[in-house]
Structure formats: C-alpha cells, structure tokens
Amino acid sequence: MGDxxxxxxxxxxxxxxxxxxxxxxxxxxxxxEPDWMREKRHIAWSLFEEIPMPASQxxxxxxxxxxxxxxxxxxxxxxxxxxxxxxxxxxxxxxxxALNPAEHVAGRLVMLNGHVVWHELQPKVAAQGVLFMDLTAxxxxxxDLVRQHLMQAVTPGEGKFAALNGAxxxxxxxxxxxxxxxxxxxxxxxxxxxxxxxxxxxxxxIIAEAGASAVVVEELVAPDHADQAFSAGVSEIITGAGAxxxxxxxxxxxxxxxxxxxxxxxxSAHSHVTWNLGYLGGRLSKTFVDSAxxxxxxxxxxxxxxxxxxxxxxxxxxxxxxxxxxxxxxLLIKGAAHERGRAVFRGLIHIDRVGQQADxxxxxxxxxxxxxxxxDSIPSLIIDANDVRASHGxxxxxxxxxxxxxxxxxxxxxxxxxxxVTESFFASVLERIEQEHIRRKLTExxxxxLER
Amino acid sequence: xxxxxxIDLDNYKYGFSVPENYVFKARKGLDExxxxxxxxxxxxxxxxxxxxxxxxxxxxxxxxxxxGADLSGVRFDDIYYYIKPTEKQGRSWDEVPEEIRNxxxxxxxxxxxxxxxxxxxxxxxxxxxxxxxxxxxxxxxVIFLDMDSGLRQYPDLVREHFGTVIPPEDNKFAALNSAxxxxxxxxxxxxxxxxxxxxxAYFRINARDMGQFERTLIIADEGSYxxxxxxxxxxxxxxxxxxSAVVEIIAKRGARVRYTTxxxxxxxxxxxxxxxxxxxxxxxxxxxxxxxxxxxxMKYPSIWLMGPGAHGEILSIAFAGKGQVQDAGGKIIxxxxxxxxVVTSKSISKGGGRTxxxxxxxxxxxASGSKxxxxxxxxxxxxxSASDTVPTIEIEESNVTIGHEATVSKxxxxxxxxxxxxxxxxxxxxxxxxxxxxxxxxxxxxxEYALEMNRLIDLEMEGSVG
Numbered sequence: 001m002g003d004x005x006x007x008x009x010x011x012x013x014x015x016x017x018x019x020x021x022x023x024x025x026x027x028x029x030x031x032x033e034p035d036w037m038r039e040k041r042h043i044a045w046s047l048f049e050e051i052p053m054p055a056s057q058x059x060x061x062x063x064x065x066x067x068x069x070x071x072x073x074x075x076x077x078x079x080x081x082x083x084x085x086x087x088x089x090x091x092x093x094x095x096x097x098a099l100n101p102a103e104h105v106a107g108r109l110v111m112l113n114g115h116v117v118w119h120e121l122q123p124k125v126a127a128q129g130v131l132f133m134d135l136t137a138x139x140x141x142x143x144d145l146v147r148q149h150l151m152q153a154v155t156p157g158e159g160k161f162a163a164l165n166g167a168x169x170x171x172x173x174x175x176x177x178x179x180x181x182x183x184x185x186x187x188x189x190x191x192x193x194x195x196x197x198x199x200x201x202x203x204x205x206i207i208a209e210a211g212a213s214a215v216v217v218e219e220l221v222a223p224d225h226a227d228q229a230f231s232a233g234v235s236e237i238i239t240g241a242g243a244x245x246x247x248x249x250x251x252x253x254x255x256x257x258x259x260x261x262x263x264x265x266x267x268s269a270h271s272h273v274t275w276n277l278g279y280l281g282g283r284l285s286k287t288f289v290d291s292a293x294x295x296x297x298x299x300x301x302x303x304x305x306x307x308x309x310x311x312x313x314x315x316x317x318x319x320x321x322x323x324x325x326x327x328x329x330x331l332l333i334k335g336a337a338h339e340r341g342r343a344v345f346r347g348l349i350h351i352d353r354v355g356q357q358a359d360x361x362x363x364x365x366x367x368x369x370x371x372x373x374x375x376d377s378i379p380s381l382i383i384d385a386n387d388v389r390a391s392h393g394x395x396x397x398x399x400x401x402x403x404x405x406x407x408x409x410x411x412x413x414x415x416x417x418x419x420x421v422t423e424s425f426f427a428s429v430l431e432r433i434e435q436e437h438i439r440r441k442l443t444e445x446x447x448x449x450l451e452r
Numbered sequence: 453x454x455x456x457x458x459i460d461l462d463n464y465k466y467g468f469s470v471p472e473n474y475v476f477k478a479r480k481g482l483d484e485x486x487x488x489x490x491x492x493x494x495x496x497x498x499x500x501x502x503x504x505x506x507x508x509x510x511x512x513x514x515x516x517x518x519x520g521a522d523l524s525g526v527r528f529d530d531i532y533y534y535i536k537p538t539e540k541q542g543r544s545w546d547e548v549p550e551e552i553r554n555x556x557x558x559x560x561x562x563x564x565x566x567x568x569x570x571x572x573x574x575x576x577x578x579x580x581x582x583x584x585x586x587x588x589x590x591x592x593x594v595i596f597l598d599m600d601s602g603l604r605q606y607p608d609l610v611r612e613h614f615g616t617v618i619p620p621e622d623n624k625f626a627a628l629n630s631a632x633x634x635x636x637x638x639x640x641x642x643x644x645x646x647x648x649x650x651x652x653a654y655f656r657i658n659a660r661d662m663g664q665f666e667r668t669l670i671i672a673d674e675g676s677y678x679x680x681x682x683x684x685x686x687x688x689x690x691x692x693x694x695x696s697a698v699v700e701i702i703a704k705r706g707a708r709v710r711y712t713t714x715x716x717x718x719x720x721x722x723x724x725x726x727x728x729x730x731x732x733x734x735x736x737x738x739x740x741x742x743x744x745x746x747x748x749x750m751k752y753p754s755i756w757l758m759g760p761g762a763h764g765e766i767l768s769i770a771f772a773g774k775g776q777v778q779d780a781g782g783k784i785i786x787x788x789x790x791x792x793x794v795v796t797s798k799s800i801s802k803g804g805g806r807t808x809x810x811x812x813x814x815x816x817x818x819a820s821g822s823k824x825x826x827x828x829x830x831x832x833x834x835x836x837s838a839s840d841t842v843p844t845i846e847i848e849e850s851n852v853t854i855g856h857e858a859t860v861s862k863x864x865x866x867x868x869x870x871x872x873x874x875x876x877x878x879x880x881x882x883x884x885x886x887x888x889x890x891x892x893x894x895x896x897x898x899x900e901y902a903l904e905m906n907r908l909i910d911l912e913m914e915g916s917v918g
Contacts, residue, residue: 381841386832
C-alpha cells in the first residue's frame with residue numbers, strides 16, 4: 001500500500017453555458033439535418049450533461065488534465081458558410097500542410113473550422129462505388145449508411161468529450177469502401193483549425209465492407225498563433241470481414257491547442273487495421289486509440305511516435321481488446337521529450353476470457369533529451385485467458401553520447417549530431433510504416449520539429 | 453506472554469479518567485477510546501499515544517483505495533482491534549480448519565510447530581536455539597525484540613525512527629496500523645556488524661509476530677548486514693479477517709538489509725500491508741516477497757534510494773489459487789544519482805485466481821546515472837484464471853537507463869511434451885515447469901524455506917493440469 005498509487009482529487013467543471021443545448025439545435029437547423037441526426041445529437045448532449053468532467057481519480061486522467069483550458073472564452077467557429085475558399089496553393093501554404101496538390105491521392109478533403117475548402121475524389125475511384133465526402137454531405141446523401149454506423153464504434157456515453165463531439169460535431173469526413181474494392185492510393189483528410197478560442201469537434205467515419213481495403217490519412221493542423229483553441233475529435237473505423245484499413249493520424253496542431261480525441265476501430269473476422277500515429281503538435285493533447293478485435297482472426301498493428309518539446313504535453317492512451325479467438329496485435333510506440341516537454345504513454349493489452357490463442361506484443365521506447373523533460377510510461381496487461389502470448393516491454397533512456405561523439409569526431413556540429421541520433425531513434429518505427437506517403441510525411445514532420 | 457506492565461498512573465497525563473472498576477474488555481469496532489485503551493494497557497509513553505490518536509484521525513480521513521482488488525468485504529466495525537494475548541490463547545486445535553491441519557501433515561511440520569503456526573501453542577521448542585541466538589546477538593550489540601518490548605527498552609531509538617519511513621498519513625491501512633499496532637519486530641544492528649544467521653521472527657520468545665496489526669522497524673547502522681525472515685511456508689491460520697502490517701527499514705550508509713517474507717495466511721484474510729525501506733548512500737535493500745495465502749493481498753514493498761550508489765532489489769512470487777487475488781508488486785524511487793535497482797516478479801494463477809503485478813519505478817529530477825531493470829513474468833494455468841500487469845514508469849531525469857519487460861503465457865506445451873516424452877506424468881511435468889519458473893526467486897530463500905516452498909508448490913499444483 002502507498003499513496004503514490006492513490007490518486008488525489010481535483011475538481012474541474014466545464015461551465016455549461018459555453019456550450020448549450022440551443023447550439024445543438026442550431027447546428028442541426030443550419031445543416032438541415034434529418035430527424036435521426038438531430039436525435040443522435042440530442043442524446044449525446046444529454047449524456048454530455050450527465051457525465052462528469054474527467055477528474056484525476058480516473059486512472060486515465062491522473063497524469064493529464066485540462067485545468068488550464070479557459071473554458072469561458074471558447075466559442076464554436078462561425079457556423080454560417082465561409083467565404084469562397086482561397087486558392088489551394090495559398091490555402092495549403094496557410095495551413096502549413098506539406099501536401100502537394102499534384103500528388104497522387106485517391107481523394108482529398110480539406111476542412112477549415114468545419115467547412116469544406118477543398119474536395120476531390122478521383123473519378124476512377126468514385127466509379128468503383130467509393131464514397132468520400134465531408135460528413136455533413138454524407139448525412140444528406142447517404143443517410144442509411146451514416147445512420148447505421150455513426151456513433152456506434154465510439155458511443156457518446158463513453159466519455160465527456162466523446163459525448164461533446166457527438167452533440168456538437170462540426171465538420172469531418174465520411175469514407176465508404178464497398179465490398180472487395182481495394183484502393184491503393186491514400187485518402188487525405190486535413191482538419192484545419194483557425195482563430196482564437198475556437199472550439200472544433202471534427203468527426204470521421206470510415207467503413208470498409210468485407211474484403212475492402214483503403215488507406216486514410218487524417219492530418220490535424222492549426223498553424224496560427226492564438227492564445228488557445230480546443231478540439232475534441234472522434235474517428236470511427238468499422239471493418240467488415242477480411243477488410244484492411246490503414247489509418248494514419250498526424251497531429252500537428254499549433255502550440256495553443258488543447259485536445260482530447262478518441263480513435264477506435266471495431267473489427268470483424270480476419271480484418272486488419274494498421275494504425276500509423278504521429279503526435280507532434282498541440283499545447284496539451286490526450287488521445288485514446290484502440291482496436292476492438294471482436295471476431296476471430298482479427299488483427300491490428302500500431303506503429304507510432306510522439307515527440308514533445310517546449311512546454312508541450314502529449315498523452316497517448318492506447319489499447320487493444322482481444323475479444324475473439326486467434327487474434328493478433330503488434331504495437332511499437334516510440335517517444336521523445338525535449339526541453340520542458342512531458343509525455344505520457346499508456347498501453348493496454350486486454351485479452352478477454354474468450355480471447356484464447358491471442359498473440360499480442362507491445363513495445364514502448366522513450367528518449368529523454370533534457371533534464372527538465374518528463375516521461376511516464378504505463379504499459380499494462382489484463383489477461384483473462386490462458387492459452388495466449390502476451391508481452392510488453394518499455395524502456396526509457398538518454399541520448400547515446402557515444403553516437404553523438406562519433407558524429408562530432410567526423411566534424412558534425414553537436415546540435416546536428418543530436419538531431420541525427422534522435423532521428424535514428426525514431427527510424428526503427430518509421431521504417432515499419434509501409435505506406436511511403438505516410439512514412440515520408442511523418443519523417444518530415446519529425447525532422448522539421450527537430451530543426452526548430 | 454508479556455510481563456505484567458508497570459503503569460504509573462500518577463504520571464499519566466491524559467485527559468481521560470480510568471474508572472476504578474475498569475476492566476479492559478475487548479469489543480469489536482474502533483473508536484478513539486479503543487486507541488487510548490490499547491496505548492494505556494501497553495503502558496506506552498505519551499508521544500506514542502499521541503502518535504496513535506493522530507493516526508486514528510488520519511485513518512478516518514483517508515479514503516479506501518479506489519484501485520486494485522475489491523475491498524468491499526473489509527468490515528472495519530467487525531474486527532477486534534486489540535485482544536489480550538491471554539484471550540488469544542482460547543483457541544483449541546480442533547478449531548483449526550481441516551485443510552490447514554492436512555497441509556501441516558503434508559509439509560511434515562513437527563507437532564509443536566504446527567500448534568504454534570495455527571496460533572494454538574505459544575511457541576515451539578526452540579528455547580535453547582533462541583537463547584543461544586540471543587546471547588550471540590547481544591555480544592555484538594544487536595537488538596532483536598518484539599516491537600512493544602523495543603519501545604519499552606529503547607524508547608529514544610524507537611522514537612527517533614518510528615513512523616519516519618511510513619508516516620501514518622501514508623494511506624488508510626498504514627494509518628490504521630499506526631493507530632492500533634501491536635507486536636512485530638524491532639531490530640537494530642550496530643555499525644559494521646554482520647548478522648550471519650537470518651533473524652527469524654519465531655526465534656523470538658513471546659513472538660507475537662503473526663499479529664493482526666504488527667509493526668516492524670529495522671535499523672541497520674552504517675556498514676552492517678542483516679537478513680530478516682517473516683512468516684513461513686506453512687499456512688498461518690488466523691480467525692481474523694484483516695491483517696494490516698507496517699514494516700519500516702532504514703539502511704544507513706553502506707548497510708545491507710534483506711527482508712524475506714513468506715506469506716501464507718489462511719484464505720479468509722485480507723492482507724493489506726505497507727512495507728517501505730530507505731537506502732542511504734551505498735546501502736542495499738532487498739525485498740524477497742512470496743505471497744501464497746490470503747483471500748486478497750495488496751502489498752507493494754518499496755525502496756527509496758536516497759543516497760548516491762544505493763541499490764534496491766525486489767524479488768517476488770505470487771501464487772493465486774481459487775478465490776484469491778494477489779495484487780502485489782513493488783515500488784522503487786531513485787532519489788539520488790547513480791542508484792540502481794532490479795525487480796523480478798513471478799506470478800502464477802490457477803483455479804480462478806488472479807495475480808496482479810502493480811509497480812512504480814520513478815526517477816526524480818537530478819538522480820542522474822540511475823539504472824533500473826524490471827522483469828515480470830506470469831503463468832496462467834487454466835482458463836478460469838487471470839493475470840494483470842500494471843507497471844508505472846515515471847522519469848524526470850534525462851541521464852537514465854530504464855527497462856521493463858513483462859510476459860504472460862501458459863505452461864509451454866513444448867516443455868510439457870518434452871518432459872512427458874521422458875516418462876514424467878503430466879502433473880509432475882507441470883509442477884517441474886512451475887518450479888523452474890519461480891526458481892530465480894526461490895534460490896534466494898534460505899535453504900529450509902526453499903525446500904518447503906517447492907513442496908508447497910507441489911501441493912498447490914495438485915489437479916491443476918487437465
């Protein structure tokens with residue numbers, strides 16, 4: 001027994017007047033949403049009102065809290081339609097998005113404060129029956145699909161911010177891949193956030209029917225220098241039997257953004273989800289990521305990085321739930337903390353009683369680059385079946401001075417040597433990312449952060 | 453049994469009066485009056501009464517842990533917090549549950565020792581051994597007493613250290629122990645003295661070490677060495693439903709302390725224990741912690757590495773059978789530069805039992821050059837059983853080397869097949885594999901304990917495969 005393992009009480013409340021039920025109604029009204037969507041929003045709102053603000057007694061919120069958010073100042077972005085979009089070149093430049101419009105993508109959707117500013121879908125992909133559009137458009141044009149799946153993987157009841165997103169989602173994307181359709185080129189979704197005190201609630205719904213496959217990249221950007229902004233995002237991935245989805249999240253918020261996001265895949269038999277995660281931006285972010293391996297033979301891989309510096313705080317809360325037989329998971333997450341940055345990693349392998357023959361491995365390696373940085377790593381195993389293999393490993397280490405010295409002896413200045421050694425630390429996870437497009441994006445993001 | 457205490461009522465400075473016809477009657481539940489009574493009966497100095505009363509307030513204020521095992525079965529109002537040893541003698545051999553008597557039989561424990569272990573006899577025939585050891589220790593200046601005697605005979609030494617490693621405010625159960633403690637060991641080893649023989653609680657005459665709220669304080673002065681062994685492999689029968697001990701260890705500069713626990717409480721006991729050691733410069737503290745019994749155990753021996761070069765080690769075995777939760781682990785805090793630590797945990801669950809490794813490894817800012825390695829392995833022997841691993845790693849310092857690994861698996865079919873192909877039956881083969889699995893910890897136990905441990909595992913394994 002000991003008090004280090006016992007949590008202390010902090011109480012934070014989210015003033016209800018910042019967000020109100022009228023806003024739910026207004027959002028629905030302006031978007032001329034059908035009744036079922038209004039109803040989903042209202043149910044979510046009721047849950048939001050009921051669920052208490054996460055407090056430090058909750059294990060998931062012991063090391064990360066949103067106490068420094070000035071809730072009173074937050075407001076929803078103007079929900080009327082925006083001015084005509086600027087030219088793509090200027091926009092991308094403004095968003096600091098390292099995407100090249102000429103690059104081959106299956107589809108691209110760029111949203112700014114919840115509004116579509118760019119949308120393209122290759123005709124030959126569309127011809128296969130693939131649907132790719134902003135979520136509001138999907139509510140209108142594909143109500144059956146959206147109604148059936150929206151808020152099913154991430155239900156509004158599971159957390160304060162999942163509920164808030166369910167009630168107030170403003171913008172997001174819808175991806176639907178029909179049965180046996182395989183799309184090799186990635187779909188890119190860029191979620192842009194602008195303006196002081198903006199509160200943004202993006203929501204992404206990805207459905208892959210049986211045998212389908214696709215690559216979806218969600219990039220979060222907020223390039224301006226405001227006092228604060230807040231975002232609670234949700235991404236839901238639903239895979240049919242044998243389907244395969246690669247989902248990449250590249251979080252590059254500006255350092256004024258507070259965020260709490262939830263990403264979940266609900267997986268059918270023999271489906272596979274590859275998660276490629278990069279958390280580099282934001283002032284403070286908490287991200288829940290999990291795969292529910294619900295049917296036999298389902299599998300997932302998670303390859304990700306986090307990197308904090310300055311006064312950043314990044315909390316990645318990862319889980320794999322093995323709730324069927326013969327499921328497989330492989331997770332490798334590497335993190336670094338520099339300056340006064342703080343990183344928290346939680347990684348759970350959960351094997352249910354019915355999860356016999358599960359095979360699961362999690363590895364979390366960390367690099368501390370400065371005396372004032374801090375890293376917490378909490379890998380955990382909850383194992384209720386016996387015929388399984390489950391392991392995890394975690395390391396925290398410092399920069400290998402020998403490597404730095406070697407590079408210096410070759411005439412490379414120390415700062416550059418440190419950068420190179422850090423880069424090589426991340427290399428072993430980056431090289432596991434099969435999609436070249438994603439690997440390059442992530443690598444460039446890491447390098448640009450190192451060079452700052 | 454303890455000698456009649458000399459209580460000088462004239463010197464008694466407390467604001468409560470003792471009625472003339474006062475007879476201490478044990479009753480269930482806890483209030484300030486009972487805490488005062490416990491202290492009064494023991495004839496304790498004023499500071500200890502104050503300590504207890506303060507701790508009682510803390511106990512009231514502290515919340516129950518919101519994590520870990522289910523403690524809803526702990527009924528604070530249904531417990532006798534202090535029973536005079538004479539009253540405790542009332543138990544007869546017939547009251548000891550059959551399975552415990554059988555286990556004694558199977559372990560080949562001598563009759564007298566069985567009665568001692570079952571709390572029926574006061575002690576077993578070790579008086580000669582005991583006297584020789586006491587003589588030997590006294591010559592070296594080693595103090596080895598039960599905690600109550602320690603407080604009476606060495607009040608200053610106790611006052612200086614008591615509650616300094618685990619303050620009553622630490623957690624609800626440490627507070628409870630601090631309020632109502634009784635028994636336990638008090639050990640002081642002078643500078644440079646090496647105590648060659650492991651000190652075992654039941655060498656002490658009047659050993660009340662199996663108490664419900666025992667309190668142990670070990671002070672190893674500079675450059676000294678001592679190995680203390682608590683408990684035994686045989687089941688310890690207790691009719692009490694709550695055991696809540698506090699163990700404090702102070703290892704001064706260059707000292708080495710090893711504390712071995714073999715916990716085998718009967719299966720009705722909630723075993724909620726706080727154990728913590730501080731290791732000063734170049735000191736070493738080792739916890740060897742084996743948990744086999746109890747209904748629920750929550751125990752996380754900790755080591756605070758407070759001086760440069762200090763080293764900490766935690767070796768543990770947990771075995772959870774039917775209806776048992778072994779929520780154990782360890783905590784190491786690197787609070788000084790160039791400190792090192794190793795944690796090795798082996799858990800086995802069977803017949804619906806659940807083992808949990810819950811750990812904390814913390815390196816505070818400035819503890820540069822710290823190194824730590826944690827390895828946790830768990831075996832799950834059947835479909836009903838479960839195992840959790842929840843280590844927490846908190847690093848506030850850049851110049852560190854920290855590693856953690858954990859694995860959960862079943863008994864390897866390959867190994868089973870190999871042994872069976874050599875003509876070893878399945879049960880025997882599984883037992884051998886489990887014995888091999890815990891070997892790294894068992895080999896650290898004193899010889900007689902290691903032997904008994906293997907026999908015990910054999911017993912626990914009966915009928916576990918199939």
